[in-house]
Amino acid sequence: xxxxxxxxxxxxxxxxxxxxxxxxxxxxxxxxxxxxxxxxxxxxxxxxxxxxxxxxxxxxxxxxxxxxxxxxxxxxxxxxxxxxxxxxxxxxxxxxxxxxxxxxxxxxxxxxxxxxxxxxxxxxxxxxxxxxxxxxxxxxxxxxxx
Numbered sequence: 233x234x235x236x237x238x239x240x241x242x243x244x245x246x247x248x249x250x251x252x253x254x255x256x257x258x259x260x261x262x263x264x265x266x267x268x269x270x271x272x273x274x275x276x277x278x279x280x281x282x283x284x285x286x287x288x289x290x291x292x293x294x295x296x297x298x299x300x301x302x303x304x305x306x307x308x309x310x311x312x313x314x315x316x317x318x319x320x321x322x323x324x325x326x327x328x329x330x331x332x333x334x335x336x337x338x339x340x341x342x343x344x345x346x347x348x349x350x351x352x353x354x355x356x357x358x359x360x361x362x363x364x365x366x367x368x369x370x371x372x373x374x375x376x377x378x
Contacts, residue, residue, distance in 0.1 A: 297366030
């Protein structure tokens, strides 16, 4: 039995929003994103080998969130970007939300670790980098109609 060819979905149109942790805050879009890194989690292994074992044995260990970097294009005067940069400079804990064109959504918490302007050249756009560390796991979903 042969498989029916399927078309892949491009990442163009993916949106990223953020809000400060707390019930009273609302999501704001961070426009100009170029890279959101890998989204998800992988639990490290913990060795459980005993002297009686003849080969190493493992169990899933305690989850440790990945180090991440968000990268984007700077848009002068954009309120969403400015709010994100302010939170990054203050090293706030925020909730990140992504929605891909196929309707898949992901929501997770990160601690923002600062703000940097990426290497600048005369013939290049002004780009930024916000490093962060993921706390906990990702909540996956599917947007209505996605």
